[in-house]
Amino acid sequence: MLGRIGSGACTQVVAVVNTQQNRNMATLKHISMRLKSVKNIQKITQSMKMVSAAKYTRAERDLKAARPYGEGAVQFYERAEVQAPENDTKQLYVAITSDRGLCGAVHTGVSKVIRFRLQEPGAENIKVICVGDKSRAILQRLYSKHIISVVNEIGRLPPTFLDASKIASGILTSGYDFGSGKIIYNKFKSVVSYAQSDLPLFSQKSVEDAPKLATYDSLDSDVIQSYMEFSLASMVFYALKESACSEQSSRMTAMDNASKNAGEMIDKLTLTFNRTRQAVITRELIEIISGAAALN
Amino acid sequence: MALALRNLLRSSARRLQVRSYAAEAPKEGEMALTFAAGNKVFYDKQVVKQIDVPSFSGAFGILPKHVPTLAVLRPGVVTVLENDGKQNKIFVSSGTVTVNDDSSVQVLAEEAHPLENLDRAAAQEALSKAQSEFNSAGNEKAKAEAAIAVEVAEEILKAASA
Numbered sequence: 001m002l003g004r005i006g007s008g009a010c011t012q013v014v015a016v017v018n019t020q021q022n023r024n025m026a027t028l029k030h031i032s033m034r035l036k037s038v039k040n041i042q043k044i045t046q047s048m049k050m051v052s053a054a055k056y057t058r059a060e061r062d063l064k065a066a067r068p069y070g071e072g073a074v075q076f077y078e079r080a081e082v083q084a085p086e087n088d089t090k091q092l093y094v095a096i097t098s099d100r101g102l103c104g105a106v107h108t109g110v111s112k113v114i115r116f117r118l119q120e121p122g123a124e125n126i127k128v129i130c131v132g133d134k135s136r137a138i139l140q141r142l143y144s145k146h147i148i149s150v151v152n153e154i155g156r157l158p159p160t161f162l163d164a165s166k167i168a169s170g171i172l173t174s175g176y177d178f179g180s181g182k183i184i185y186n187k188f189k190s191v192v193s194y195a196q197s198d199l200p201l202f203s204q205k206s207v208e209d210a211p212k213l214a215t216y217d218s219l220d221s222d223v224i225q226s227y228m229e230f231s232l233a234s235m236v237f238y239a240l241k242e243s244a245c246s247e248q249s250s251r252m253t254a255m256d257n258a259s260k261n262a263g264e265m266i267d268k269l270t271l272t273f274n275r276t277r278q279a280v281i282t283r284e285l286i287e288i289i290s291g292a293a294a295l296n
Numbered sequence: 297m298a299l300a301l302r303n304l305l306r307s308s309a310r311r312l313q314v315r316s317y318a319a320e321a322p323k324e325g326e327m328a329l330t331f332a333a334g335n336k337v338f339y340d341k342q343v344v345k346q347i348d349v350p351s352f353s354g355a356f357g358i359l360p361k362h363v364p365t366l367a368v369l370r371p372g373v374v375t376v377l378e379n380d381g382k383q384n385k386i387f388v389s390s391g392t393v394t395v396n397d398d399s400s401v402q403v404l405a406e407e408a409h410p411l412e413n414l415d416r417a418a419a420q421e422a423l424s425k426a427q428s429e430f431n432s433a434g435n436e437k438a439k440a441e442a443a444i445a446v447e448v449a450e451e452i453l454k455a456a457s458a
Contacts, residue, residue, distance in 0.1 A: 031307075065336055068341075073402075076394045076402070079397060160334070214362075217363040219365070219366060223352075226352075226368040227368055227394075230392045234404055295351055
């Protein structure tokens with residue numbers, strides 16, 4: 001108890017000394033140290049921007065190829081009017097994020113959609129699969145009992161179909177018998193904008209109960225099962241591509257802003273540094289002159 | 297009875313579709329093909345004459361107004377007959393075919409390459425490697441994976457030497 005009070009008083013004293021020091025000329029060294037560190041940070045953010053710009057162009061090119069793929073994969077579910085069963089409340093949400101941060105609100109946006117859903121009533125039967133460490137880091141503190149598995153090592157390299165099929169088989173072998181679900185991902189719109197979007201997930205039963213499935217010819221459950229497994233992999237692949245592209249574009253903007261802010265800080269610090277330097281020189285001159293005057 | 301019901305469903309679906317389509321969409325009786333793979337997009341809602349696909353329930357050709365169906369692709373050559381009569385042969389490893397009630401067709405493959413990009417020698421090599429893997433496979437899963445690799449390599453070889 002006493003110790004705690006003692007240490008509190010101490011920190012206060014230190015703080016007072018610090019503010020006094022800031023007004024003193026001894027801070028010249030401190031300013032130059034800070035200036036140097038901000039300059040280094042600016043260099044880092046600038047090069048990160050360059051790297052993500054290069055990665056972004058590639059991701060966008062890949063995305064162009066993946067778009068018809070993703071649209072084709074969901075087309076059947078739309079045309080056959082597959083609907084989630086109303087009496088089955090077991091739902092699965094797949095959050096598509098990545099392991100890497102420093103890219104604006106890309107990951108928080110996806111996690112937020114899921115968090116809002118989990119806050120609503122009837123969320124006990126919802127399970128979440130986190131793709132990428134970032135969504136896990138955001139969700140695990142409050143909703144750890146909803147998370148059934150986590151996929152990491154996403155975002156270092158551009159996503160491939162192999163990654164997607166591994167995730168898809170992870171979803172299928174998770175042992176969670178969901179009635180319906182959603183893949184939540186960031187849909188890329190332009191360099192400066194993206195929005196959270198979702199792709200539907202269905203169980204085999206809900207596909208077999210679809211009203212318009214009768215129009216489809218020569219179907220057996222084997223074909224439907226293989227078809228659904230493959231289309232799940234295709235949808236995950238498409239979502240990964242969209243998310244990778246949004247992430248890189250968002251990181252580019254974030255790093256651009258960071259470099260700009262660092263530039264502003266550098267300007268301000270240089271000004272203070274020069275002023276302080278002049279002040280130190282003036283003070284030293286005054287000291288010398290007044291010393292000499294006192295001798296006379 | 298079932299047939300009558302199906303016909304009814306189909307005709308009602310067609311009526312719906314006539315009402316909902318915009319001007320630039322494919323016209324009635326035309327087939328819009330989307331053919332995409334993980335590596336490349338070959339056709340994006342392009343109108344074509346005919347598509348031949350290999351599937352696990354047997355190879356079949358798709359003409360406009362084909363009955364809606366789903367199928368799982370097996371390794372083999374997909375032949376697309378374009379509107380100007382040009383034939384385009386593309387090798388696919390696996391994937392799905394969807395024929396919808398609006399005559400649109402989606403062929404989604406895991407990997408697809410034009411036939412002229414296949415190399416016979418490399419396929420031969422891949423085949424012998426897959427076969428040795430199949431023979432040395434320890435458990436069921438590895439064996440099944442190797443069997444798939446053998447099947448794909450055999451088909452590539454067949455397609456490349458044709």
